[in-house]
Amino acid sequence: MVHYKLYYFPSRSVAEPIRQMFAYAGVEYEDVRIPKEEWLTVWKNKMSFDQVPVLEVDGKQLPQSLAIGRFVAKQHGFYGKTxxxxxxxxxxxxxxxxxxxxxxxxxxxxxxxxxxxxxxxxxxxxxxxxxxxxxxxxxxxxxxxxxxxxxxxxxxxxxxxxxxxxxxxxxxxxxxxxxxxxxxxxxxxxxxxxxxxxxxxxxxxxx
Known part of the structure; x- marks a missing residue:
């Protein structure tokens, strides 16, 4: 089974459509909500492109909300029929x-x-x-x-x-x-x- 970890701040914004796809598909994932006060000192240099959201897929990072959205949509049936x-x-x-x-x-x-x-x-x-x-x-x-x-x-x-x-x-x-x-x-x-x-x-x- 694929292990997903989604990194974002404690807000909805661009991460929320990804969370909703996981919810609709019944897919388990870790919803990692980074406290904003920890972003610069703890998290930023650990994230691809120094930004979030980042989706970690079996330990490999994928940045950019549109790229993540397309990836999850393709994996779980949210990318149309044709x-x-x-x-x-x-x-x-x-x-x-x-x-x-x-x-x-x-x-x-x-x-x-x-x-x-x-x-x-x-x-x-x-x-x-x-x-x-x-x-x-x-x-x-x-x-x-x-x-x-x-x-x-x-x-x-x-x-x-x-x-x-x-x-x-x-x-x-x-x-x-x-x-x-x-x-x-x-x-x-x-x-x-x-x-x-x-x-x-x-x-x-x-x-």
Whole structure:
């Protein structure tokens, strides 16, 4: 049996879709939550690329959240049923990455991870970032017969988008008010029995 260890901070963020895939698949793993005060002195130089998340697979480290997401999705059946569906999942993940680069200056100031004028960052980032992703998600979900973003079964990108939408609503209420489809989608994913059970038992943490 493969031994997994997932290293991240005591928060959800980019590690949470990986945790949700493990929960849905019923896969055991070590959920290593690194205290932030220990990061620089104890952990940073032990991690590939000096960052987390890192997934350790039988003692070998894999960095970068998108690479980890793709790996776990391929291993446990969250990568679509066809090569074309897999490519669409990749396309959405890449679009999400572009969106996140645009949103991050505002998000990091709001969360206290960076210094700056939050209102100025919001004015600069909020609208352009949102327009890069959510109109496209709205269209995909409006056309979906299954309620999932790609194909007729839950995939890695569903977990990623659900978690992010949940965090946005917690931190920026009203930011996605014109996109009810993404809230319906998020509720659908959270209601999947293994995910519902995971949410009920996971440590309480900010997004």
């Amino acid at each position: 090569p074309f569906e897999a490519a669409w999942i990749d396309a959405l993940a890449d679009q999400f990455k572009d969106y996140w680069v645009a949103l991050a200056p505002w998000f990091y100031v709001h969360m206290g991870y960076a210094q700056g004028d939050e209102e100025a960052a919001r004015e600069k980032c909020a609208g352009p970032a949102r327009d890069m992703l959510f109109p496209h998600l709205k269209k995909l979900l409006s056309e979906s017969k299954s309620g999932f973003l790609v194909g007729d079964q839950v995939s890695w990108i569903d977990f990623m988008i659900q978690e992010h939408v949940t965090v946005l609503e917690e931190e920026f209420p009203g930011y996605l008010k014109d996109y009810p489809e993404v809230f319906e989608h998020a509720a659908k994913i959270r209601a999947l029995p293994p995910i519902k059970a995971w949410i009920e038992r996971r440590p309480v943490s900010r997004g």
